[in-house]
Amino acid sequence: MRCLISFRCADAMLAGTLDTGDATTGLLIVSGGNEVRHGAHRGMAMLAQRLASRGTPVFRYDRRGIGDSEGDNRGFAHAGDDLRAAAAAFRQAAPHVTRLYAFGNCDAATLLALEGRSAEIERVLLANPWTIEQADDLPPAAAIRAGYAQQLRDPAEWRRLLGGGINIDKVFKGLWKIARTRSQPNTLATKVTTAIAQWGDAATVLLARDDNTARAFADAARSHDFQTLTIDTSSHSFARAADKQALAEIITRWLDA
Structure with a gap:
């Protein structure tokens, strides 16, 4: 069953969606960029439905200023309160959940790496973490x-x-x-890779092999030995049918590990 949930973050009401399940491990999906909780081509909505059909409760939300949520969109760097409010709303709506895991793509992965512990998230799957400090219109x-x-x-x-x-x-x-x-240090990349390292075995990185954001992260993380999985695609949002299938299978195995 899919339920629509409203919850408060500071002075704004946020919109969330819970796909119910009986399992005690729940998955919080965090949208990247200015993407609504349905995801690119409804990818995250379909993923949530698939996982819930096997018993995993899944919660998605729109951060402030995005989609159906109130407030001002100040970007991922200011979305820590939204993440903590969503995690609390998930626990309240599904009190049988005792372990909270989270998945995010792009700057949502970066947000989870930096702020996930403060939301009492136990494990994170970080897809194509954003580490780019853009100073021009060229690729990374x-x-x-x-x-x-x-x-x-x-x-x-x-x-x-x-x-x-x-x-x-x-x-x-x-x-x-x-x-x-x-010759110039990337402070965001250093901050993100350091944060992921602090998660230890509780963090897994997922990369789209031919995605530019993934390439930039892999370059920034070359001195680290992160648990890393790869999907053979150039689609940043895993939008193709084969990508969606591969992503669902990876998340299912990750949840069961």
């Missing part, structure tokens, strides 16, 4: 490196280069960004 340095490496292996790209079909100015901008990124 890790994505630029991956793109250049692929192009260097492609004879057609060499023919384009020799024929003047490649924007040399853009190439130099990309190379400059790679060099600058190596």
Whole structure:
């Protein structure tokens, strides 16, 4: 059964959705970016329904200023109170839940890494954590490196280069960004990877193999040994049918572990 729930966060009323189940382990799904709780292409709503059908209670919510929730949208960096309010609302609506796990994608994963402990969440599955401090309109340095490496292996790209079909100015901008990124510390990336490390075995990272955000995180986390799973896709939100299936299977195994 799916129930709509309203709960308070500071001076705003937030909207939540509970897919009921009898299990004592509940899953809190946190939406990333400015995405509503249904998720991209209703992906999170369908995931919640699938997990609830096997007995797992699942709670989703819109943070302040998003979707059906009141208040001002101040971004993920100011959404800790929303997360704590949602976790409390979940426990109140499903009092039989004794273990609370959480899943989030993109900046929702970053939020969970930084604030999940304060919401008394026991385990987190962090998909494509956001670690990018954007100063230009270019892709992350890790994505630029991956793109250049692929192009260097492609004879057609060499023919384009020799024929003047490649924007040399853009190439130099990309190379400059790679060099600058190596020499300048990314404070957000350091903060996020440190927070994940503090979770220890209670945190698992999930990456979309060919997603730029995932590449940026993997580059930032290269000195860490996180528990990491990978889905072979370029879809940041795991939007394709095969991605949805893979994501559901991974979360099911993770919940049962």
